[in-house]
Amino acid sequence: MPVPGQIRGRDTATSAGGWSRTRDQVETYFDKTATRTWERLTSDAPVSRIRETVRRGRDEMRAQMLSRLPDDLRGARILDAGCGAGQMTAELAARGADVVAVDISPSLVEIAATRLPEDLRGTVRFLAGDMLSDDLGGFDHVLAMDSLIYYDRHDIARALDTLGRRTGENIVFTVAPRTPLLMTMWRVGQMFPRADRSPTMIPHAPAALHKALLRAEAPGHLSTLKRVTSGFYISQAMELAI
Incomplete structure (x- = not known):
């Protein structure tokens, strides 16, 4: 089994503090609270009807x-930013990519490394830490599935x-879309103490994301892809072409 490493370099894009605070909260949740839930959801194990809709939605996305x-x-270096339990990582490696699979949760990274088929392990590097670290180097493509959904x-x-x-080619990522259901859930969530x-x-x-990118003077062209709605899973795919 490949041994996951740690990203120890200086993080970038965290000077404002908001990214760091949210990142730490996400790490605590997925590494301490939700690990077993995500391990089961991303496997073939039976789950509830609600979680089955989430599983189908994630597969489609x-x-x-x-x-x-x-x-x-083959020959492409790809960042799986927020690799979770490693489903995206395995598919990228199966296509011949050199994959750097990073997640903020060491527990999920360990699960992903354990699940990776033996014949693909020579092409994947697993790391626990911040997906924005300079130490990760450059990439041809970046995929960030549901790893930016907690950030402003x-x-x-x-x-x-x-x-x-x-990044040389593109960044494909997801956000939570502003639907009436998700806006209601978000407002209700603000009523609870953060801890x-x-x-x-x-x-x-x-x-709004496009305007924020313009203000940040980020490179590339942003486009909106297909929205996936499957029961309790609602996610909007987007692409930044460099």
């Missing part, structure tokens, strides 16, 4: 994001700016 990349990825538009713009300056609740998704409108 992952397929859409992968469709934005070439089928043959300014932090997302700074993250895309940081990654975009080290007593899981991280809350922040809904975004593509136009």
Whole structure:
């Protein structure tokens, strides 16, 4: 089994503090509270009907994001930013990519490394830490599935700016869209003390993200892809073409 490493270098795009605070909250939630839930959700184990809709939605979203990349990825270096339990990582490696799989949760990184098929392990480097670290180097493509959904538009713009300056082709990522359901859930979530609740998704409108990217002077052109709605899973795919 590949041994996950740690990112110890200086983080970028964290000077405003918001990214760091949210990142720490997300790490605590996924590494201490939700690890077993995500391990089961991303496996073939039986789950509730609600979680089955989430599983189907995530499968559809992952397929859409992968469709934005070439089928043959031999020679390409790709960042799986927020790799979770490693489903995206395995598919990228199967296409021949050299994958750097990073997640803020060491527990999820360990699960991803354990699950990776033996014949793919020579092409994947697993790391626990901040996906924006300069130490990760440059990439041809970046995929960030549901790893930016807890951040405000300014932090997302700074993250895309940081990654975009080290990416050759494109960044495909997801955000929580501003639907009536998600806006209601977000407002209800603000009523609970921060220490007593899981991280809350922040809904975004593509136009607001575009303006934030312009203010951040981020490289590339932002476009809106397909929205996936499957029961309790609602996610908007977007692409920053460099």
